[in-house]
Amino acid sequence: MISVPKYIENTKNYSPSLTVDEIVKKYDLNKISVLWNNENNYGFSKKINNHIKLSDFQLNRYFDPLNIQLRGKISSFYNLSIDNVIIGNGSEGLLQNVIRSFCSFDDEVLTFNGTFVMIYLWSNINNTSCKKLKLSENYKYDIKKISSNITKRTKIIYIASPNNPTGQIIKKNNFQKLMTTIPKNILVILDEAYYEYAKAISDEYPNSLDYDFENLVILRTFSKAYGLASLRIGYAISKKIIIDSLLKVKLTFETSILSQKIAMMALDDQVFINNVTRNNSIELEKYYRFFNDNNINFFRSFGNFIMIDLSSEKKSKELYLKLLKKGVFVRLLNAFGLPNCLRITIGTSDENEYCIQIFKKILSKL
């Protein structure tokens, strides 16, 4: 019998829920809105060559471990040096690499309850404890709490902006103020997975590339607005010294060459990104109106999702199931530590209308 470390032993195995197809069959659904994974339901850019000829790629060859092509493309796009950019297996892969690269035994990750679950998971898998601060009233970040909870053990502070699932951002002033309270030997991860959406929603969303902090790493991804979740490409932007450390711990060949090539094509079509994010802003307003009109407690969002508060776990689970049985798939937030809430991804116009229509019917029967 092979023993495993306690923190691995205590990690639960992923238990699969029903797939979309299985639910469709179970409830005999003829219309569905898949709004549970914050995916881009518009798909991906039509300018990406839809017909990929495999023989154009030397699939049998190992590729450049430094990923110069894609890193070069991303850094040119943002007018950065290639030394400030690294790619990884999605934001998830980068989170893992950041923790592994910087945390020793006894170090601690400091973040909030009610944020991206992967930071909890990857801290645990790397045997790094994760301290979760409670969100304030209305699930808001109280960033002063961060400063007052820093200890000698704090090595990484994780903040998502926009935050998944609450939708909240941290404005420039507040972020800069926060950074002055954080010692320079603590690394701050600013997860901007929904960056493109937030930028389109409001000028209040800061351009984080203007920040000049030696202890900051910014995460962005091709999984959200670019609509390429299944290709697993994220990237991190930081100072060269941080990127150099991350390059040491990444897999030698990370990630598939096809994913890298498609991501490069995706970056070339900013018209697609503009359309997708503009639609998202418009569709969000529809939800705001609907929730306002029906006294549903919702939170304005800077992402392609919206969170509502049903005030009890029982009510949120009931609503989740009622929606599911009618083909509207939304997200329960127990794993995020917010069991009273549901998260709805902003889909296409048609999908959102269907969601609102079903929601209305459910409300009328209460």
Add this chain to the structure above:
Amino acid sequence: MISVPKYIENTKNYSPSLTVDEIVKKYDLNKISVLWNNENNYGFSKKINNHIKLSDFQLNRYFDPLNIQLRGKISSFYNLSIDNVIIGNGSEGLLQNVIRSFCSFDDEVLTFNGTFVMIYLWSNINNTSCKKLKLSENYKYDIKKISSNITKRTKIIYIASPNNPTGQIIKKNNFQKLMTTIPKNILVILDEAYYEYAKAISDEYPNSLDYDFENLVILRTFSKAYGLASLRIGYAISKKIIIDSLLKVKLTFETSILSQKIAMMALDDQVFINNVTRNNSIELEKYYRFFNDNNINFFRSFGNFIMIDLSSEKKSKELYLKLLKKGVFVRLLNAFGLPNCLRITIGTSDENEYCIQIFKKILSKL
């Protein structure tokens, strides 16, 4: 300034060597044989649909975290249960996950000098010390050494068969004898990246799926005989309890859906694998004859590569450079701990002939 753990700080950053294109330009080469990465120079199966239509895949969607389709396909192929198979980002990704899943601080990996360098690298990155046993005369495994070097700290034993770069295998008897000397709380990794080649070379190569040990994990890959190195798909075969632990530490979404789909198509064309591996066996014999005829110290191989011993680091480096300048790219083995040796990948018939022809010319000028 963010401190990094000592073992990360002491890890060197990858320093790129010249690319094939750059060498071609530098030496104005009009013919080349790329024989340095143990890739399959025949490419990949022609039965894999060469024209991939991206819109056939829901690239915007996250996929099944349990990878049921590809794991199911691999397990059916070997007549195993799906519970005995996991996929990962190449053998490299699996090695990383095995170490992370089972090793605690103070545990040790036990292996040989002169084997796959990634085990040294990934032990280090995970802060697990790696004890390297010296190979015996003629770079042979002395497996008795393993048994006598087991300590309380030993948690993982890594053995590659065929071994990269020596080409040697461990026969059934010897492996079974070895396993009886290894306590059941030590996990044995049997890396069979070159399995398909070895099987075609000799019946002496055991079918490791016949082994029934609770503490054994077998690694295989689509990067070698299947010719899909750039897609990053490897897989591990083991008891359910081991696979369950590995499932806990893998990335939620590992690896790109396109890679998974292409791997499934690749598995369907065993005629390709048979042709590739049969050619490899034939081509190996050509090298044996050539090295025999010219008194070059070589080692019979069970992989798609062959190792030669030049008796000094100086001589091996000189030969490496002379070959390189004529367009024959082979591998220096310093990183493997075998600086006196070179490793030559078995390429296509044409590439091997060119290699031998250049080699002859160099010898004639000595």
